[in-house]
Amino acid sequence: MIPEISAAIRSISGALDLSKRLVEVTQKGENVEVVNMAIDIKVELAEAKSILANLTIENAELKLENFELRQKLQELENQQSETLIFKDGLYYTESEDVPFCVGCYDNNKKVIRVNPMSPMMAQIGKYECPVCKTVYQ
Numbered sequence: 277m278i279p280e281i282s283a284a285i286r287s288i289s290g291a292l293d294l295s296k297r298l299v300e301v302t303q304k305g306e307n308v309e310v311v312n313m314a315i316d317i318k319v320e321l322a323e324a325k326s327i328l329a330n331l332t333i334e335n336a337e338l339k340l341e342n343f344e345l346r347q348k349l350q351e352l353e354n355q356q357s358e359t360l361i362f363k364d365g366l367y368y369t370e371s372e373d374v375p376f377c378v379g380c381y382d383n384n385k386k387v388i389r390v391n392p393m394s395p396m397m398a399q400i401g402k403y404e405c406p407v408c409k410t411v412y413q
């Protein structure tokens with residue numbers, strides 16, 4: 277919660293308590309105009325408190341939405357910076373000659389480097405994806 281809103285809610289709650297007491301005290305004096313003014317103050321403060329509570333909720337929702345949009349933007353920026361080129365059954369970036377897994381990118385848009393197979397496993401394939409375990413020739 278924004279500190280200023282918290283402080284405003286505390287102030288209004290305090291004023292609301294005072295206005296309730298003011299209503300009680302003025303009712304004993306039987307001055308109708310003063311009693312009505314005290315009641316009006318109490319109503320206005322209760323409404324202000326309600327508005328602030330709604331703003332607090334709206335603020336929290338906007339913060340969450342902002343966070344989610346920033347994450348999506350970051351994902352899009354990451355994808356755009358990784359323009360992949362399909363070559364010899366694997367994906368490569370323009371700048372690097374390191375291959376990436378085709379299955380992981382096509383299925384989940386994840387850019388996963390494939391690892392070279394050990395010399396003992398070279399008969400099976402040249403690269404293996406550490407995530408989906410696909411072997412590439």
Ligand SMILES: [Zn+2]
Binds near residue numbers: 406408409
């Ligand atoms: Zn993979």
